[in-house]
Amino acid sequence: MPVIEAKHLTRRFxxxxxxxxxxxxxxxxxxxxxxxxxxxxxxxxxxxxxxxLRPSDGTATVLGHDVIAEVESxxxxxxxxxxxxxxxxxxxxxxxxxxxxRIYAIxxxxxxxxxxxxxxxxxxxxxxxxxxxNLSGGWKxxxxxxxxxxxxxKLLFLDEPTAGIDPVARRELxxxxxxxxxxxVTFFVxxxxxxxxxxxxxxxxxxxxxxxxxxxxxxxxHMPEVTPEGAVRLEVRCPRLSMAMRYLxxxxxVHDTTIFGDSLHVLVDARAANTLIxxxxxxxxxNATVASIxxxxxxxxxxxxxxxxxxxxxVKPSRV
Amino acid sequence: MFRGLGSIIYKEVFHIFRDPKTLFLMxxxxxxxxxxxxxxxxxxxxxxxxxxxxxxxxxxSRELLDMFxxxxxxxxxxxxxxxxxxxxxxxxxxxxxxxRIPPDYTDQLVRGGSxxxxxxxxxxxxxxxxxxxxxxxxxxxxxxxxxxxxxVNRRDRLPVETRPRVLFNPDMKTPNFMIPGLVAxxxxxxxxxxxxLSIVREKEQGTLEQLMVTxxxxxxxxxxxxxxxxxxxxxxxxxxxxxxxVVFQVPIAGSVGLLALFSLxxxxxxxxxxxxxxxLASNQIQAVQFAFVFILPAxxxxxxxxxxxxxxxPIYWLGQAVPATYFIRILRGIILRGAGFYDLLPQAxxxxxxxxxxxxxxxxxxxxxxx
Numbered sequence: 259m260p261v262i263e264a265k266h267l268t269r270r271f272x273x274x275x276x277x278x279x280x281x282x283x284x285x286x287x288x289x290x291x292x293x294x295x296x297x298x299x300x301x302x303x304x305x306x307x308x309x310x311l312r313p314s315d316g317t318a319t320v321l322g323h324d325v326i327a328e329v330e331s332x333x334x335x336x337x338x339x340x341x342x343x344x345x346x347x348x349x350x351x352x353x354x355x356x357x358x359x360r361i362y363a364i365x366x367x368x369x370x371x372x373x374x375x376x377x378x379x380x381x382x383x384x385x386x387x388x389x390x391x392n393l394s395g396g397w398k399x400x401x402x403x404x405x406x407x408x409x410x411x412k413l414l415f416l417d418e419p420t421a422g423i424d425p426v427a428r429r430e431l432x433x434x435x436x437x438x439x440x441x442x443v444t445f446f447v448x449x450x451x452x453x454x455x456x457x458x459x460x461x462x463x464x465x466x467x468x469x470x471x472x473x474x475x476x477x478x479x480h481m482p483e484v485t486p487e488g489a490v491r492l493e494v495r496c497p498r499l500s501m502a503m504r505y506l507x508x509x510x511x512v513h514d515t516t517i518f519g520d521s522l523h524v525l526v527d528a529r530a531a532n533t534l535i536x537x538x539x540x541x542x543x544x545n546a547t548v549a550s551i552x553x554x555x556x557x558x559x560x561x562x563x564x565x566x567x568x569x570x571x572x573v574k575p576s577r578v
Numbered sequence: 579m580f581r582g583l584g585s586i587i588y589k590e591v592f593h594i595f596r597d598p599k600t601l602f603l604m605x606x607x608x609x610x611x612x613x614x615x616x617x618x619x620x621x622x623x624x625x626x627x628x629x630x631x632x633x634x635x636x637x638x639s640r641e642l643l644d645m646f647x648x649x650x651x652x653x654x655x656x657x658x659x660x661x662x663x664x665x666x667x668x669x670x671x672x673x674x675x676x677x678r679i680p681p682d683y684t685d686q687l688v689r690g691g692s693x694x695x696x697x698x699x700x701x702x703x704x705x706x707x708x709x710x711x712x713x714x715x716x717x718x719x720x721x722x723x724x725x726x727x728x729x730v731n732r733r734d735r736l737p738v739e740t741r742p743r744v745l746f747n748p749d750m751k752t753p754n755f756m757i758p759g760l761v762a763x764x765x766x767x768x769x770x771x772x773x774x775l776s777i778v779r780e781k782e783q784g785t786l787e788q789l790m791v792t793x794x795x796x797x798x799x800x801x802x803x804x805x806x807x808x809x810x811x812x813x814x815x816x817x818x819x820x821x822x823x824v825v826f827q828v829p830i831a832g833s834v835g836l837l838a839l840f841s842l843x844x845x846x847x848x849x850x851x852x853x854x855x856x857x858l859a860s861n862q863i864q865a866v867q868f869a870f871v872f873i874l875p876a877x878x879x880x881x882x883x884x885x886x887x888x889x890x891x892p893i894y895w896l897g898q899a900v901p902a903t904y905f906i907r908i909l910r911g912i913i914l915r916g917a918g919f920y921d922l923l924p925q926a927x928x929x930x931x932x933x934x935x936x937x938x939x940x941x942x943x944x945x946x947x948x949x
Contacts, residue, residue: 309791310787310790310791330793333791333793334793336791338788338791340784340787342784343784344783344784344785344788345785345788346783346785347783358792361789361792361793361794
């Protein structure tokens with residue numbers, strides 16, 4: 259049985275449709291990365307699955323419970339970490355944990371043991387008496403995670419858990435998620451970081467209220483839409499990247515170019531792959547290197563977004 | 579020197595109009611201030627509620643009562659039929675003045691004797707009592723002069739003698755009158771602010787949303803917020819009353835237990851107003867501004883500073899909708915006049931009624947905001 263199953267989930271606010279006919283299912287123990295630009299409907303989906311918002315249309319079950327009729331059973335078995343730090347800053351680490359343990363009505367005799375366990379999991383033992391507001395960003399998130407874990411939920415919703423924390427803390431938090439997922443906890447995580455998306459077992463991409471794609475990162479990368487028949491994806495490294503990009507996009511055999519850090523990802527006709535380096539030389543980019551690559555998730559999302567814009571709004575896939 | 583002035587003003591205009599709730603409050607409060615203060619601050623007393631025990635009942639006595647009414651100072655609100663009832667009407671706070679006309683009033687005037695008009699005055703409101711005293715003196719004197727001018731009177735005593743007796747606060751000290759009212763004002767302010775801020779803070783911090791994904795029930799959340807505030811409100815009431823007795827030397831004439839019981843009714847109303855404020859305000863600054871909207875009528879229209887009776891009718895009725903009005907009457911009744919349970923029951927019932935309406939309204943709004 260899937261942990262989450264959404265069928266035609268829709269939410270309207272007045273005339274605005276924030277979530278439009280979204281269906282997906284998530285299996286136990288997976289880390290589901292939910293991606294999409296700001297305002298695309300990610301938080302609205304989470305809020306519906308947590309029972310904070312009623313769907314306007316469609317249904318969903320979470321841990322086998324209906325999100326409309328059985329909200330209370332859902333609430334007892336899920337954990338939720340919101341975008342904003344939302345613990346009590348004027349309570350200490352221990353006091354926050356005690357509070358959440360009480361709210362979930364954990365029996366007295368188990369309480370201490372449970373709290374100690376989550377303290378150990380997130381490793382916040384040294385800061386027991388520290389007021390939550392005096393913790394650094396990364397530790398705040400760990401505390402929030404501990405609070406969300408204290409009642410032993412089978413499913414955790416994390417809404418941009420790593421926004422605004424440093425790369426080391428980010429990596430550590432993800433390692434924690436992997437450990438927990440190994441123990442059978444299912445995660446529903448939203449993020450803007452592509453490296454985090456790559457780490458998820460499953461990824462969904464929502465764009466303008468619609469779920470565009472959903473699957474394992476590997477499945478997504480092999481979607482025919484992303485790399486059409488007869489095309490290959492190449493990585494080009496050369497100086498004057500933006501000029502090279504402008505030049506490449508004038509070539510008829512090049513479908514798409516995007517800058518990725520210090521390189522260009524170029525989607526090009528397979529038959530022209532070997533001659534691209536010569537073309538670059540003609541264009542005055544003599545010392546370029548070209549290598550064949552797998553599309554990254556970012557390539558996938560950029561391509562899908564452009565395709566969708568083209569279909570829906572008639573916006574031409576941008577070339578520069 | 580003024581570089582950037584224009585651009586700062588440009589941006590400020592946007593800030594102001596993007597927050598219409600605050601703008602509305604900023605404009606509403608001074609408007610309310612002006613109207614309410616303007617009408618309320620009228621130190622001249624009019625229409626003092628007066629009860630009459632007329633043992634004579636003949637034309638002469640009715641003429642005297644007409645003089646009371648026509649002076650504008652007194653409004654005869656009830657006729658009583660015993661000394662006991664007369665005193666009771668003042669103790670219960672229904673009237674502030676009680677006039678007794680003796681059975682032989684007309685006879686004395688005809689015979690050229692001297693009639694004694696007994697007047698009971700509620701001295702707890704010194705402003706009202708002082709003016710009432712002067713007005714009663716003037717009426718007695720003017721009636722006497724009329725009679726003397728007609729040449730009926732042959733004795734050296736005034737034909738109509740007024741004998742006023744100040745019932746409570748005989749020294750007519752102003753603090754005694756003001757301080758019980760102040761108890762109501764501080765109680766309301768503290769309870770309302772405490773409740774409103776404790777909820778709005780959670781809204782601001784996002785912890786309210788966090789709580790809503792836990793199994794906490796809406797009722798559990800609401801009562802969990804209100805009960806600690808109620809306890810603090812009780813402690814605070816005790817402190818304020820102690821200060822009143824110890825520092826300001828205003829003794830509690832009636833039962834302390836009764837005072838505590840009726841204070842609870844007001845406490846619930848204040849909690850309700852706090853809860854209501856929390857549903858209206860989206861941040862703590864707005865909550866403070868809304869609290870002002872509640873506090874101004876409590877100060878100006880409750881009879882705390884200015885007697886309600888002298889206010890224009892619409893303002894008077896506005897005052898009747900203010901919970902503090904009833905609680906101040908209860909406080910003054912118990913503290914200054916030693917009024918008992920049944921004397922103040924009507925006030926307490928109305929207060930409880932208002933409190934109930936406010937709480938229900940606030941609770942239903944609260945449930946909607948967290949949905």
